[in-house]
Every structure is written in C-alpha cells, then in structure tokens.
Amino acid sequence: MSSDASSARVRVWDLPTRLVHWALAVLVLVAWLTGGERMDIHRYAGYGILGLVVFRLYWGVAGGSTARFSEFVKGPGTVLAYVRGWRAAPSSFGHNPLGALSVLLLVILLISQIGLGLFAVDVDGLESGPLARFITFETGRKAADLHELNFRLLQAAIVLHLVAIAAYALFKRRNLVGPMVTGRDATAGLEGELRPAPLWRLALGVVIAVLVVVLIARAG
Amino acid sequence: MSTPSLTHLMTGRARLGLTGMAAALLVAGCGQQAGETETAAAETPPIVQERQEGYKALGSSFKLINDQLKSGAPDMAQIAPAADRMNALAQQIPNWFPAGSGPQDGVETDALETVWTNPEGFSAAQQRLVETTAELQQLAAAGDAAALEAHVKVVGASCGGCHDDFRVEQ
Known part of the structure; x- marks a missing residue:
C-alpha cells in the first residue's frame, strides 16, 4: 500500500463499536464450545454477551454516527434498490442497506439466545440459568430446547455474515475486515464522516451494561 | 412401609406458579414443539x-x-x-x-x-x-x-x- 493510499484512510468505526464486535465474536465462540460441557464458563460467557448486547443497543442510539441504528437502518425500497444494483453500487460509508439487516438479525437472535439461556434448565435439573428458579422444570427444559434451536439460527446468521464478507472481498474487492479491526477504511471514493460520541456517553453505557448484568445475575 | 404412589411423589410439580404457567403458555405457543409433544403422547x-x-x-x-x-x-x-x-x-x-x-x-x-x-x-x-x-x-x-x-x-x-x-x- 502506498503512502498516498494510507493517508486517504478515513475513520469509519469508533473503538467501542469495534471492541463490542470482536468481544462478541470471541464470547459467542466460547459459549458455543462450553455449552453443555463447562456450564460455569458458559454462564460467564452468557453474562458477558448480555452486557455487550445491552451496550450495543445503547450505542445504537448514543454512540458514534456509524453505530447508530437511525443512521444505517434503511427502508425496504432502499434495500431493494441496493440489492438490484449490488455489483455497481458505490461503496457505503459504514453499514450498507443490506448489511444493516444483517446487524438487526444478529442482534435479535443474540437477544433471544440470552433470554432463553436465562431460563434454561439442563436435563438433570442441576444446571440452570439465573432466572430459571421462577419457572418449572418442564418450562425450563422447553427454554433449553429453544435455546438450542435458536443457536442453530444464530449459527446460520453468522455463516451468512461471513459469506457476505467473502462476497464483498471476491466480487467487489472490498476489505470489510480491516476497517473493523483498525477503524479506518482505505476504500476509494468513500463519502461520509464519523461523528464520534463524547467519552461520557461511553462511560454511561458501560455503567448501564454492568448494572443490567449484575441485577440479572443476582436475581438467580 | 408401603411404596408411595407416583402421583403422590409428583405433588412437588403441582407448585406451578403463575409466572411458570404464563411462561409455559408462551413457550407452548411457539408451535412446532408443542404439536410434536401432543402427537407423541397420543402414540406413546x-x-x-x-x-x-x-x-x-x-x-x-x-x-x-x-x-x-x-x-x-x-x-x-x-x-x-x-x-x-x-x-x-x-x-x-x-x-x-x-x-x-x-x-x-x-x-x-x-x-x-x-x-x-x-x-x-x-x-x-x-x-x-x-x-x-x-x-x-x-x-x-x-x-x-x-x-x-x-x-x-x-x-x-x-x-x-x-x-x-x-x-x-x-
């Protein structure tokens, strides 16, 4: 990469958005590998994911401009037009209209996954989510079955996410991974500007996320 | 000492709270799973x-x-x-x-x-x-x-x- 190109790299993702993204990737993997095996670790991974998702929802209304739902979620007409002209579509600054749907899908599946996990009970009645004591064994077993089923959907959505990243690299020569790591995008012709959020908003978000996790973990 | 009956042993299950019932309805409402159980019960x-x-x-x-x-x-x-x-x-x-x-x-x-x-x-x-x-x-x-x-x-x-x-x- 020439020095000219690197000087044209513009800031796209703020640090909290990137940290949440990669922490989610790691913790979902940990939760997957420990589910049904090491329930102590699985529980902490779940609490971590809960905190990250709460923070991400908050950051979606209070964070840097490219993290905000109102900035990237578009109506069906815009999405359809984007899909039709996909090969020729100019590079989006931040999420593109189709990627926005992927973000929403992943967030919704993560929320349902956490919600079901909080109530899930194992087949023996030994291990259970922190809120399972408010429901019966059989209802908790159903929550566990749905927790398993919803995880398959989450896996499918993650595969779709990875396939989309590969498709952008292959057909549009667009590197989407690099900017999610460094925060900067070197793609030519990007139009837009990241308006970062002030530090106090980040601090408030962390406090809210930690509070929610502690309250739910203690309820059990 | 007589063996306690199964129904007697299961009285613990009768302690089904309101929350539990509401959640059960919610989960049962999710379709497929509830349907499967019913069919299975009929043939079991x-x-x-x-x-x-x-x-x-x-x-x-x-x-x-x-x-x-x-x-x-x-x-x-x-x-x-x-x-x-x-x-x-x-x-x-x-x-x-x-x-x-x-x-x-x-x-x-x-x-x-x-x-x-x-x-x-x-x-x-x-x-x-x-x-x-x-x-x-x-x-x-x-x-x-x-x-x-x-x-x-x-x-x-x-x-x-x-x-x-x-x-x-x-």
Whole structure:
C-alpha cells in the first residue's frame, strides 16, 4: 500500500463499536464450545454477551454516527434498490442497506439466545440459568430446547455474515475486515464522516451494561 | 412401609406458579414443539409415559433443591421432601423399562437400546442414583447446606453418567 493510499484512510468505526464486535465474536465462540460441557464458563460467557448486547443497543442510539441504528437502518425500497444494483453500487460509508439487516438479525437472535439461556434448565435439573428458579422444570427444559434451536439460527446468521464478507472481498474487492479491526477504511471514493460520541456517553453505557448484568445475575 | 404412589411423589410439580404457567403458555405457543409433544403422547405406550413423568418429577425435585441452595437461604423443609421424592423415584426406575418399551421395539423414546442390552450396567447406574439420593436425604435431614451444595454435584454426576450411556445425547 502506498503512502498516498494510507493517508486517504478515513475513520469509519469508533473503538467501542469495534471492541463490542470482536468481544462478541470471541464470547459467542466460547459459549458455543462450553455449552453443555463447562456450564460455569458458559454462564460467564452468557453474562458477558448480555452486557455487550445491552451496550450495543445503547450505542445504537448514543454512540458514534456509524453505530447508530437511525443512521444505517434503511427502508425496504432502499434495500431493494441496493440489492438490484449490488455489483455497481458505490461503496457505503459504514453499514450498507443490506448489511444493516444483517446487524438487526444478529442482534435479535443474540437477544433471544440470552433470554432463553436465562431460563434454561439442563436435563438433570442441576444446571440452570439465573432466572430459571421462577419457572418449572418442564418450562425450563422447553427454554433449553429453544435455546438450542435458536443457536442453530444464530449459527446460520453468522455463516451468512461471513459469506457476505467473502462476497464483498471476491466480487467487489472490498476489505470489510480491516476497517473493523483498525477503524479506518482505505476504500476509494468513500463519502461520509464519523461523528464520534463524547467519552461520557461511553462511560454511561458501560455503567448501564454492568448494572443490567449484575441485577440479572443476582436475581438467580 | 408401603411404596408411595407416583402421583403422590409428583405433588412437588403441582407448585406451578403463575409466572411458570404464563411462561409455559408462551413457550407452548411457539408451535412446532408443542404439536410434536401432543402427537407423541397420543402414540406413546402408558409405561413410557409413566417413566417420562417419573423422570420429569426427578428433574423437578432436583431443580427445587438446587434453586433452594442457590437462593442463599435454603429451606430444608422444602429440600427434605424433595430429596425423599428423588430417592423413592430412583427406586422405581427398574419398573419403568419392561421388555417391548425400547427404541428397538419401534417406541418413540429417548432411552437407548443399551438399557435392555446392558441390564447390569443400567442397574448399577440406577443403584448409584438410589445411593446418592439416600445421602441427599441424610444431609437434608441434618440441615447441612454446605455439604448439600457439594453433594448435589455428585447426584448430578449420577444423572449425567447414566444419561451418557443409556439416553439419547442431548
């Protein structure tokens, strides 16, 4: 990469958005590998994911401009037009209209996954989510079955996410991974500007996320 | 001493709170799963239904004990009868798997054929649950919360150990 190109790299993702993204990737993997095996670790991974998702929802209304739902979620007409002209579509600054749907899908599946996990009970009645004591064994077993089923959907959505990243690299020569790591995008012709959020908003978000996790973990 | 009936043992399940019922309706409303259960129940032989109910009562009682222990202020007046139910149910297990009630007989069940092909192994696993739940009863009667917390893991392992060899993998 020439020095000219690197000087044209513009800031796209703020640090909290990137940290949440990669922490989610790691913790979902940990939760997957420990589910049904090491329930102590699985529980902490779940609490971590809960905190990250709460923070991400908050950051979606209070964070840097490219993290905000109102900035990237578009109506069906815009999405359809984007899909039709996909090969020729100019590079989006931040999420593109189709990627926005992927973000929403992943967030919704993560929320349902956490919600079901909080109530899930194992087949023996030994291990259970922190809120399972408010429901019966059989209802908790159903929550566990749905927790398993919803995880398959989450896996499918993650595969779709990875396939989309590969498709952008292959057909549009667009590197989407690099900017999610460094925060900067070197793609030519990007139009837009990241308006970062002030530090106090980040601090408030962390406090809210930690509070929610502690309250739910203690309820059990 | 007469053997307590299964219905009597399952009274713990009657403690179905409002929250539980609302959540049950919510989950049942999710379609496919509830539908499957209904069809299965219609074709399931009575003895298979009985053992399914028996295991649910076991899990339900064990959950009650674990919920109590996790609460920080365990109520021995609830734990002790739940431990009694678990032990009595564990003793009934040999009656729940008569010939002709396995997957090899075309019955829709999560029990593996090994229950019938390895009766000694299954009996040993069942005996282990009888012993671990008997100790659970003693600790509950003694009101020893710390020892109970350690022992539920042993009971859980005797559930899991048997499930590994004799039940469809979860």
